[in-house]
Amino acid sequence: MAKDLTQELKFRDPAKARALSEAMQRNLDAIGREVSVMHVCGSHEQAIARFGLRAVLPPQLKLIMGPGCPVCVTDGPEVDEAVALAVGGAHVCTYGDMLRLPGTARSLADAQADGGKVHVVYSVAQAVEVATAHPAEQVVFMASGFETTAVATAAVALGPLPPNFSILSVHKYVPAAMEVVSRSKESNIEGFIAAGHAAIITGYALFEPFAARTGAPVVVAGFEPLDILAAIVKLTDLIRERRPEVFNAYPRCVSRDGNLPAQKVLWKVFEPRPGKWRGIAEVPDGNLDLRPEFAHLDARRRLSVDTAGVRDEAAAGLERECICGPIMMGLASPHDCPLFGKACVPEAPVGACMVSSEGTCRIWHTYGGAPDLRRVEGRAAGQG
Amino acid sequence: MEKDGLKPGQKIGLKHGSGGRAMRQLIEEVFLELASPVDGIGLGALDDGAALRVGDQWLVITTDSHVVHPIFFPGGDIGRISVSGTVNDLAMMGATEPMALTCAVILEEGFSRPDLERIRDSLKATALEAGAPFVTGDTKVMGRGEVDGIVLNTTGVALTRRVVSDAGLRAGDLLIVTGQVGDHGMAIMARRHDLGLSGDLRSDVAPINGLIRAALAAGGDDVVAMKDPTRGGVSGSLHEMAAKGKVGIVLEEQRVPVRDEVRAACDMLGIDPLLVANEGKAVIGVRAASAEKVLAALRAHPLGRDAAIFAHAIAERPGSVILDTGLGRRLLTEPEGELLPRIC
Numbered sequence: 001m002a003k004d005l006t007q008e009l010k011f012r013d014p015a016k017a018r019a020l021s022e023a024m025q026r027n028l029d030a031i032g033r034e035v036s037v038m039h040v041c042g043s044h045e046q047a048i049a050r051f052g053l054r055a056v057l058p059p060q061l062k063l064i065m066g067p068g069c070p071v072c073v074t075d076g077p078e079v080d081e082a083v084a085l086a087v088g089g090a091h092v093c094t095y096g097d098m099l100r101l102p103g104t105a106r107s108l109a110d111a112q113a114d115g116g117k118v119h120v121v122y123s124v125a126q127a128v129e130v131a132t133a134h135p136a137e138q139v140v141f142m143a144s145g146f147e148t149t150a151v152a153t154a155a156v157a158l159g160p161l162p163p164n165f166s167i168l169s170v171h172k173y174v175p176a177a178m179e180v181v182s183r184s185k186e187s188n189i190e191g192f193i194a195a196g197h198a199a200i201i202t203g204y205a206l207f208e209p210f211a212a213r214t215g216a217p218v219v220v221a222g223f224e225p226l227d228i229l230a231a232i233v234k235l236t237d238l239i240r241e242r243r244p245e246v247f248n249a250y251p252r253c254v255s256r257d258g259n260l261p262a263q264k265v266l267w268k269v270f271e272p273r274p275g276k277w278r279g280i281a282e283v284p285d286g287n288l289d290l291r292p293e294f295a296h297l298d299a300r301r302r303l304s305v306d307t308a309g310v311r312d313e314a315a316a317g318l319e320r321e322c323i324c325g326p327i328m329m330g331l332a333s334p335h336d337c338p339l340f341g342k343a344c345v346p347e348a349p350v351g352a353c354m355v356s357s358e359g360t361c362r363i364w365h366t367y368g369g370a371p372d373l374r375r376v377e378g379r380a381a382g383q384g
Numbered sequence: 385m386e387k388d389g390l391k392p393g394q395k396i397g398l399k400h401g402s403g404g405r406a407m408r409q410l411i412e413e414v415f416l417e418l419a420s421p422v423d424g425i426g427l428g429a430l431d432d433g434a435a436l437r438v439g440d441q442w443l444v445i446t447t448d449s450h451v452v453h454p455i456f457f458p459g460g461d462i463g464r465i466s467v468s469g470t471v472n473d474l475a476m477m478g479a480t481e482p483m484a485l486t487c488a489v490i491l492e493e494g495f496s497r498p499d500l501e502r503i504r505d506s507l508k509a510t511a512l513e514a515g516a517p518f519v520t521g522d523t524k525v526m527g528r529g530e531v532d533g534i535v536l537n538t539t540g541v542a543l544t545r546r547v548v549s550d551a552g553l554r555a556g557d558l559l560i561v562t563g564q565v566g567d568h569g570m571a572i573m574a575r576r577h578d579l580g581l582s583g584d585l586r587s588d589v590a591p592i593n594g595l596i597r598a599a600l601a602a603g604g605d606d607v608v609a610m611k612d613p614t615r616g617g618v619s620g621s622l623h624e625m626a627a628k629g630k631v632g633i634v635l636e637e638q639r640v641p642v643r644d645e646v647r648a649a650c651d652m653l654g655i656d657p658l659l660v661a662n663e664g665k666a667v668i669g670v671r672a673a674s675a676e677k678v679l680a681a682l683r684a685h686p687l688g689r690d691a692a693i694f695a696h697a698i699a700e701r702p703g704s705v706i707l708d709t710g711l712g713r714r715l716l717t718e719p720e721g722e723l724l725p726r727i728c
Contacts, residue, residue, distance in 0.1 A: 014638070014710040052707065052714030225711045368707075368715025376634065376698065376706055376713060 042358025
């Protein structure tokens with residue numbers, strides 16, 4: 001354990017953090033105007049909020065979380081499908097965060113309270129175990145997560161499976177959403193921080209055509225505070241020099257081409273399809289659907305999923321005031337929402353971003369929001 | 385409306401006993417009604433106890449009920465907590481020489497007599513350690529299922545010439561924590577959830593009136609505020625001290641002493657050690673000029689060897705606690721609900 005701690009501390013050195021913060025400030029001074037950059041990962045936001053990194057960014061730099069929470073972007077009608085399956089008598093297995101995610105009218109937790117057979121699992125393998133344990137009943141795994149998690153689903157789909165097991169894929173593909181954000185007219189994002197764990201699989205070369213097309217540089221970052229600060233320094237370097245390139249700031253884990261066997265597994269099972277992301281838009285290539293060869297595993301093709309009885313498109317009450325969509329697009333912050341921390345709290349979430357531990361609102365609520373603490377005096381005088 | 389005709393907001397939840405914001409709200413909304421003006425610190429101050437003027441001295445009184453589960457845990461038991469909790473509450477008001485303790489016990493029918501005797505021995509040993517004599521008590525038994533095992537209540541009284549409140553901070557003061565934080569809560573949590581941690585997680589439960597006496601002797605009038613970070617942890621204490629003192633507090637995370645095994649268990653469960661309960665620690669606010677002197681006195685005491693200056697009060701952002709992580713800064717949120725019920 002002592003060794004782990006030493007390793008951890010290497011990435012949590014205050015002197016290094018100060019040096020990186022100063023380098024950022026020099027870049028922003030050279031650029032001479034406000035700059036907004038976006039990261040697209042809940043784990044990045046957790047580290048940024050947990051360590052209070054926004055307080056050491058230059059005042060002219062806005063660091064925004066985009067659509068980086070797979071639970072949050074799962075659309076209401078997709079939840080309706082799972083609810084309909086559970087109400088119809090099938091066992092529905094899914095990850096814990098999905099349980100309370102609202103559909104257009106109900107969540108899986110609601111379905112469970114009404115007697116629906118809903119199981120929280122920690123892996124797709126556990127969902128398969130549920131299927132093995134209930135051979136006479138239909139067992140559906142509601143597969144959520146970005147491309148990293150989709151690889152795990154794909155690997156299981158390629159193996160032997162009990163005949164009563166099927167998959168309801170709500171997997172999402174992040175690079176596609178970055179395209180949508182960068183093309184949005186309201187967005188002024190000038191550069192992106194890409195998630196290191198996803199890039200371990202996809203490789204960083206994936207972002208090269210994106211950077212060239214949109215003119216926005218991309219830096220792949222790890223998850224320790226210094227990883228993130230170093231990535232922002234590099235990103236502001238590239239913005240200052242007007243170089244829409246891709247830089248790998250996480251070389252200890254990420255390679256140019258990524259994990260090729262994993263990619264092979266992923267694309268053998270899934271294909272990118274247009275899909276609606278909650279609160280954002282139709283994202284071309286944003287959903288990962290099972291390929292036709294896997295129709296026998298696809299709950300949508302195999303079982304009749306009729307959501308008519310569990311759907312209600314007219315948002316009611318508080319949900320009308322929820323601004324999760326603009327927050328995930330990076331156009332608003334939780335502090336702009338009248339519900340944040342008042343009517344919408346983790347114990348009683350209104351919007352998707354407060355449900356998931358990777359959602360912006362939930363993270364900000366946990367870590368004290370993002371007030372401007374740049375000018376608060378730091379260490380007390382006379383302390384050694 | 386639910387079956388009993390009460391709306392959800394009309395019912396007591398576990399969070400109302402957690403030492404956090406919900407509990408404070410309940411007390412303010414329900415019990416503050418009982419407060420009446422006194423010469424000294426009364427119920428209205430919502431401090432660790434009350435202080436009433438008696439001649440040229442102060443009579444300090446505090447009371448505490450204990451429901452910890454399990455009743456025996458690594459490093460202590462319900463008896464040791466009952467004495468320590470009350471003695472420490474007196475000490476936090478500057479009264480470090482308890483004059484007398486009372487003990488009321490509510491037992492469940494069927495409770496083991498050998499266990500009760502073991503708890504009695506622990507009460508006795510801890511009272512001896514604190515120099516606090518038991519002078520009266522009360523015993524009740526309830527039917528099976530009407531109470532869970534045992535509930536202990538202790539009341540303590542002490543005289544002191546100077547009362548220290550938890551409201552005395554002003555900008556520029558430094559804050560000291562008297563040792564490693566999070567030991568008690570994580571020991572209970574590890575035992576209750578059967579975490580199977582190989583490390584040695586033990587509660588820090590102890591009477592610390594001797595330690596506080598040493599701090600007061602060294603710092604005198606420059607010791608301006610004290611709080612024992614039990615439920616709600618160090619974060620809860622700092623929020624209260626910041627709100628009552630109308631100051632902001634900047635807490636330097638890297639200076640907070642935390643044992644490796646506690647940090648590892650906290651990481652595993654996704655819990656901030658600053659929110660975890662302690663039963664043998666104090667947070668002490670000191671005028672800057674006397675901080676080193678008080679720190680040295682604490683470190684010279686066996687229960688204060690790991691004491692550290694870890695925070696300071698500022699004029700900005702009154703009522704807030706700002707966490708300086710060494711890499712950045714953020715607001716520390718006040719604990720709302722229950723991290724773990726029945727911690728003490």
